[in-house]
Amino acid sequence: MHPDRAGMSAYERVAEQIKQDIRIGSLAPGAKLLGNRRLADYFEVALGTVQKAVHLLQDQGWVVATPAVGVFVADRQPEEAPGTTIEEIREELRLLQARTADLSIRLERLEVDRSH
Structure with a gap:
């Protein structure tokens, strides 16, 4: 585990990893995230953990969800x-x-x- 992530809950770690992927360009603006179940498998966490992480990312402006379509990386990164x-x-x-x-x-x- 990354030392800066010690003490974080599982959903915070997932959210931070997705943010890092956005920052470095692995996930480009407009890119569609994997579905929640696939993200849960990828991060080896429960589905609810991923859902909470995605909601956090939405609240922070990193991703945009379109019902019945998917979750996409926001066109602009929020200023931290x-x-x-x-x-x-x-x-x-x-x-x-x-x-x-x-x-x-x-x-x-x-x-x-x-x-x-």
Whole structure:
């Protein structure tokens, strides 16, 4: 497994691999992705994992789905803002959770002091 993908869920790893294939040109704009079942076989994951990965890619603008036709690489790659990799977002979330916990403790202390 790629070291940058450690800690990712299976659907995130699938989505990241497809994005990488788009970035390097293995999947060109307008190219049709394999069907979900074939992608599941290719990545050796469950069908639901692939479906979740494809939905994530749609939400991020990497692919476009046409019902009853297929899923295609978007004509333009979405611009990825710096500092928005999944790992960076997770780390930011951990820091925010720690900060929130700290603020909650401080608030509780202030409320206790105020009540005395």
